[in-house]
Amino acid sequence: MKVPEHAEKFEELAMPLFDQLYNFARWLTQDTTEAEDLVQETYTKALRGFSSFQVGTNFRAWMYRILRNSFLSSRTGLKVTVAIDGEADESLLPAENATPESILIEQANRETVQQALTDLPLPFREILLLCEVDEMSYQEIAETLAIPLGTVMSRLYRARRALRELLQQKNQGDRHGM
Secondary structure, eight states, rough: OOOOOHHHHHHHHGGGGGGHHHHHHHHHOHHHHHHHHHHHHHHHHHHHHHSSOTTOOOOHHHHHEEEEEEHHHSSSSOOOOOOOOOOGGGGGGGOOOOHHHHHHHHHHHHHHHHHHHHHEEEHHHHHHEEEEEEEOOOHHHHHHTOOOOOHHHHHHHHHHHHHHHHHHHHHHHHTOOO
16 A cells, blocks of 8 residues: 555644644643554644645644644643653753762752743743754744744743743742741
């Protein structure tokens, strides 16, 4: 049985994005199973609608937009928290010359940042993740979120400021024994 040509082209474009989309889905859903379902739904919808994709436009942004819209339509609100499960990531493993104290401090700092991200409103959290974790350009973020470029820049500025304020509050709370 011959696979339709558009399916082969879709696979060529879509499969390299799988890990990035899955990681973003995990951040959004905070649940491995739900993230897997969301990515599967995204790929199903994208394949079904691939004929409407305009060649020459940003395929990655198109896929992220499908994932995000699927996520938003599967929720009864935007009160979603974020967590990272305990899977080992080589970038999170301690350096060879690390001391037990430095490992604990690094882990505490990572947990503090993760909690602060969890506390951010979804629009701020997702724009930070797209920019800082997925390393999308402002233009790609604008296409993904279907918002103007100026809104991306102002929302990113406000998201970074809000994250900084949350981290400062947490740091002050720790110093005062809270």
